[in-house]
Amino acid sequence: MTFVVTEACIRCKYTDCVDVCPVDAFREGPNFLVIDPDECIDCAVCVPECPVNAIYGEEDVPADQQHFTALNAELSREWKPITKTKLALPDAEEWSRIERKLDQLKR
Numbered sequence: 001m002t003f004v005v006t007e008a009c010i011r012c013k014y015t016d017c018v019d020v021c022p023v024d025a026f027r028e029g030p031n032f033l034v035i036d037p038d039e040c041i042d043c044a045v046c047v048p049e050c051p052v053n054a055i056y057g058e059e060d061v062p063a064d065q066q067h068f069t070a071l072n073a074e075l076s077r078e079w080k081p082i083t084k085t086k087l088a089l090p091d092a093e094e095w096s097r098i099e100r101k102l103d104q105l106k107r
Contacts, residue, residue, distance in 0.1 A: 008054035011095035028082035036076035
């Protein structure tokens with residue numbers, strides 16, 4: 001099993017999760033993070049670090065977010081690793097309250 005970053009991360013991109021990942025499984029896009037399923041070791045240390053509750057175990061991803069499992073796998077092959085915490089996006093707090101924002105994902 002792997003962990004999956006879901007829609008809540010889009011346009012927030014808090015990176016608290018990155019520092020605690022022991023295998024550097026996170027990948028960074030313009031306004032979203034993903035987890036490389038081939039690197040993730042299922043340790044779950046990233047889950048409580050996410051301030052917007054965007055990270056789930058693959059088996060626990062909500063039904064309406066299931067497509068993010070494949071999206072994480074796809075984008076992790078395209079995006080570069082991120083290994084250190086960065087500042088969240090400037091308007092992250094505003095976007096953290098918005099639920100449906102897949103149309104905002106930048107590749």
